[in-house]
Amino acid sequence: MSKHHITTTINGDEVDFLCETSQTLLDVLRDELRLTGTKEGCATGDCGACSVTLDGVLVCSCLVLGVEAGGKKIETIEGMADGDKLHPLQRKFVEHVALQCGICTPGLLVAARSLLAKNPDPTEEEVRFGLAGNLCRCTGYQNVVEAVLDAAAEMRGA
């Protein structure tokens, strides 16, 4: 059966790809487009490692089909830094040592950016609930939460 020809916008660039019906957006990003910053932890929507935004909405890319992405605007971790200049969230993750193995980190960063876009001044509890869909087996979350709160303060100019 012939593949679907899909046109989307990824991190601001128009992108074309071919995919099978059964390929998820995560499969397409990683295997077809070689955007391997987005990680696969579970492929069943449980871990958040594959988080991207789709028309501005935070989603698990493992729960979206490639064919469903036609005409949509997708933002991945690759679009977060401005060239060599890290996004404040990325910088604060490094400063606070908010990662160990790093597999959860792209998803956490994308989710944290989405959280701060909606709520620039979250409480610690709001950060914890906002990132509850992102599992991390290494850090125990404390440094992640601190990094997000610190980045939020910096981004508000506080």
Place this chain on the structure above:
Amino acid sequence: MRYEAPTSVEAAIELLASGKGNARALAGGTDVLVQMQLDVIEPELLVDIKNIAELRQIEKLDDGYHFGAAVTGVELMDHEDFCSTWPGVMDGVKLIGSLQVRGRATVAGNVCNASPAADSVPALIAAGAIATIAGPNGRRDIPVEDIGIGPGNTSLVTGEILVSFFLAKARPNSGGAYLRFTPRTEMDIAVVGVGIDLTLDDDGICTHARVALGAVAEKALLVEEAAATLIGTRVDEPALDNLAAAASAACRPIDDKRGTKEYRIEVAGVLARRAATTALNRAKSAGKK
């Protein structure tokens, strides 16, 4: 596997009916894609219903709220008036998966996936939600409690889809709440869930109540005996004791890794009390508005 994205309900029904059981409707995909990933289902045709305009609307009409089967959890969460009108329904919706999952997942999918532990289902049943089902033989309206019939099974026949939900305009002095018990606060599956809606008269006497239980039977249960313990009372301590007993008595749960039978029966009573108390407080503050 074929993929189709029709733009009308009629076209979707035709595709699904032609699939003879090997076609699946795809809304948020947060259950369908997982079941495909785990090889639980291997559909030959996916019918994406998200491009059907009628299924994407949230509308407040004179008779109440209507929302389409492809409306996501996040879209409802971002709808301020819906959230303040139906806080009990939203208690359930906000517990579906993670924020990422709710970015795609629909309430209709939560209902049609027919997990006995689905969080939005007891909340919808308590609120008296009616679903419009469309199929090869036209449309019919049924209460949400008549959709799930057992784990993974619904009363919908091949070719039928859930089109929209209707929540009749709430009576004055009404309030609802849904509570669940889980070992973790987020990203977990209900061990027990309880949804309660109630209405008070001007003297604070309960005139109407609906009580629904999740995760304690093969499907979410509407428990009229439990509702009856509240009607005619001030939802005071003795009434809450009776409610807890009636809720526990209605449970016919299984033992599994999340909880034993005895535990679920006990917790159903405890949660029913707490949900009724929250619903009561919401009904009182709705009356003050």
